[in-house]
Amino acid sequence: MIRDKSAKTPAKDAPNKDAAKKAAPAKAGKAPATKVSAGKKGIIAVASPTFRRERALIKRGVWPVAGCDEAGRGPLAGPVVAAAVILDPDRIPRGIDDSKRLTAEERERLFDKICATAQVSVAVASPSRIDRDNILRASLWALKRAVVALPEAPRHVFVDGRDRLDTPCDCEAVIGGDGIVLSIAAASIVAKVTRDRLMCALAQDCPGYGFEQHKGYGVPEHLDALNRLGPTVHHRRFFAPVAAARAKHMPWTVEPVQDLFGVTEVQVEASVEVDAGANL
Structure with missing residues (x-):
């Protein structure tokens, strides 16, 4: 009598029962719901916020x-x-x-x-x-x-x-x-x-800034509009791209920055005599 050994040997592609049990989802209420996103190296599970x-x-x-x-x-x-x-x-x-x-x-x-x-x-x-x-x-x-x-x-x-x-x-x-x-x-x-x-x-x-699209974020389209049109009253004056556009389109609104390292000339009257022997 010849027995078919393949009947007892699982196929290579058949799922492993133990692995299937481990992969089975947890019962409801024991773990927070998760969102699964596929990445290049595998699957990433992101837990949702809970109460x-x-x-x-x-x-x-x-x-x-x-x-x-x-x-x-x-x-x-x-x-x-x-x-x-x-x-x-x-x-x-x-x-x-x-x-x-x-x-x-x-x-x-x-x-x-x-x-x-x-x-x-x-x-x-x-x-x-x-x-x-x-x-x-x-x-x-x-x-x-x-x-x-x-x-x-x-x-x-x-x-x-x-x-x-x-x-x-x-x-x-x-x-x-x-x-x-x-x-x-x-x-x-x-x-x-x-x-x-x-x-x-x-x-x-x-119109022309695309606020309805980018909602004010610094995307290339917004930066291009700032460069062409200048800032509006709704822009934040001291954010760097806005400040640069303001200097270009409205230079009179930019306050000059004092040079703290500049050399200041001091004029001395010629009639003042300095006693070299005096204790300074």
Whole structure:
């Protein structure tokens, strides 16, 4: 009797049962949802922000809890927009993520859902305030204003970044918070959508700059427009490309810089005699 040994030998392409078990997804509720993106060297799993930190505070009796974030630190034109959000634990919209990971359509859809289910406030720091205070101080000012403007005063605030806010309640800074804390992610969506809409409105008043496309960032098209047309009142005066365009198109607005190392001639009257033997 001849036995077919191939019946017991798994095919080379057959999946390994042990490997399949290890690769099986974890049960719902035990791990945060992840987004998978394919790279050149393999697959990269990016964890989505969670409501874990907010729930931990709720269990301790701390509520409301707000998240806040800003949009528009880097652009050459337009305001910085800050948003603060208190999510309703029982009505959290699905799909909230760091605004940078979402498409414009996804942000718009989630913006409407967040505003319909959560407490939301927005504050704007104008280009003139940015010129006066610098971009960091203007951003922190707008973030604080957004927190204070919430319909209900929060007892704890999560803010994206390194700097805590001077708020009446506890404030916790979370580096990369828009990808970690769900409330901050929601605020990042509100801030981003609000600022994008403002820049589209400015584009109608300032044609030729392409604000509706690049939203004020220093892309080549924007730099070319600055070089051709010069800066507008919506540009940030002391950002380097804007300052260069201002010097070219409006040199009378550029204050001369004093040369601290220049040689100043001192005239001495000829009638003054110096006693070489005097003690100086």
